[in-house]
Amino acid sequence: MNAQLQPTGSAYFIAKETEKPENHTLSVLVDNEPGVLARVIGLFSGRGYNIESLTVSETEHEKHLSRITIVTRGTPHVLEQIKHQLERIVPVHRVVDLTVRSHESGQERPLERELALVKVAGIGEARVEALRLADAFRASVIDANTEHFIFEITGKGSKIDQFIAIMKPLGLVEICRTGVAALNRGPQAM
């Protein structure tokens, strides 16, 4: 969190940040209408909040509802503000802080998964090694010729980070990541 935003909005003394910033994952249910994503993103940029990751897709086609998953970073006080500010947006139906919700039910964090496509080019020993490691990470080969692979890997962000780091010396060319998709454990909806 940008230290200058504490206390929010006020231009009087800039107080030292005493709370520690945390990463939280928010689920936001919105009407899938033009401009709704711009409203959400505009809120974050306009008020100086961080977006670490953002994923959006229509999840309930018949009701035209989209679910936006945002990983953001801020102090507890700022995270509460983010939630309330999101709730003010007219086409926003619900906002749930999945991280807070998972803490309430005794979990450390919500279930979070990310998908990445990783292109690795190379020949000889490096190529063999890349394939062997991909197998260890349960990444699957979705495209290949004699000089490259494209791996598809799914998992927690940290696992993907690790996979990418390992692929770097083996001829990593480019990466595409989806951003985090998240749900809470248990039978209830958000």
Next chain:
Amino acid sequence: MSNGQNERREMTGAEMVVQALKDNGVQHVFGYPGGAVLPIYDEIFQQDEVEHILVRHEQGAGHAAEGYARSTGKAGVMLVTSGPGATNAVTPLQDALMDSIPLVCLTGQVPTSLIGSDAFQECDTVGITRPCTKHNWLVKDVNELAATIHEAFHVATTGRPGPVVVDIPKDVQFAKGFYVPPQIAPRTSYQPKVQGDLEKIKAAVELMAGAKKPIIYSGGGVINSGPEASHLLRELVDLTGFPITSTLMGLGAYPASGKNWMGMLGMHGTYEANMAMHDCDVMICIGARFDDRITGRLTAFSPNSKKIHIDIDPSSINKNVHTEVPIIGDVGRVLEDMVRLWRASAKADKKALYPWWEQIAKWRARDSLAYKMNNDVIMPQYAIERLYELTKGMDTYITTEVGQHQMWAAQHYRVEKPNRWMTSGGLGTMGYGLPAALGVQIAHPDALVIDIAGDASVQMTMQEMSAAVQHNAPIKIFILNNQYMGMVRQWQQLLHGNRLSHSYTEAMPDFVKLAEAYGGHGIRCEKPDELDDAIKEMISVRKPVLFDCRVATLANCFPMIPSGKAHNEMLLPDEATDEAVANAIDAKGRELV
């Protein structure tokens, strides 16, 4: 208003706009025509239920609609063309957003087929206005137009009120489709919570009953909630015997003549109000938002109090100041419960508050709004006092611009009723007051509408004098003319070593001649002993008036909480020597606004 014959009637988009305005009870629209709204103007021409007020600049239309809304409690409506029409509307939209004013802005847009082609007078209106509206829409299908306009009125006027924009491409205005009358069913995602949590209200009443040094701090939310909320606020103050102060936006909710009234609080608030805020043990914030102009240094803000915060917007709770008892709901509804619960328990003994009132009396005796009278030069405070004395019995509405005169007006013009005080609080828009006065006068044709103005602010929207003359709106523009941007200069004296960079207006227009040029009436007054007669003349003229009140050029606005200071570190007028002013703010405070 809606009747059966409108049921799915086929009409053009432009007809729908006018029909939707009628069905939403709109009588006046402030606007300016242009290419992309010509079909709507053509419809307006062919009817006389909705009256169009032609302004001279779209910003004027917006502020006029704001004044209209603030003084009536209804939505203000503006109609502008695409491109520059829409961009000129941005300032009043943001102004209305920050002060929670219901404003419906209809904008024309280039035909849908041209959107994105950099067409003549095209701009991304919904993109530009997204952050300065509560919500906005681009209507691409004529069959959605009527429902969208109804929804726009609903969103603007319910919950925390605010501005909305409906952007209507020209081909949609020409297209034929089916009109639907206002739908009652609100959309599922937009359901503002209006009823407060009863348990929280009980907790609040308990806390209040045990308070030894309570204070009520009310704001614009009370006015927005409607006249009943102001009535209930007065009742609560009477029942509890608590002292009450108010923000700039909330003036009039509790009468300035009321015995528990402490005056406005905040940066230029009274000594007693700010000291009581600092020393209180229970603070009841009603429809206000702990703005930085109110709190001063946050770390030193009312350090020993428990805070109750009533607000309809959950994001206002704990935004700047931590609250022990947050109550989310409409001020009127919550106060109704609060008054009822207080009556039912009614255990509080007003005598317990005597020591607190004694302390307040000591602060009051400091007479923080005092100023040195001068027999040769009109003191700005004196001008406002005389204006108040000569207009107080009348059906008066006050608007202001932004700056020193605004603060003096807030300090010295005693507002008695809600919806009588129109000012730009959050955004601080110079140029708000004159067009706002026009809007108020259109809503209240027989009332006395006065814009207390500064010579710099008033020149920002002076052109609306022409609109006032055209529409026979006899607004009175009472200019405290000190030839400076007074508040800018005051800050330069405080913060920038008295280097008065560009805050002096060397070429001031002759306001009397200017008034006459517009077809209005001009008055100039330079001597204190001529002031009363001049004000009486202003009141009696049934024409727009520019009153050039020449006041002491170097007077500054006190008391003041300097930047970075706490409520109990006010700079009082009798202490504000040149040296004290120069040293009031340390290096760290200088970086702030």
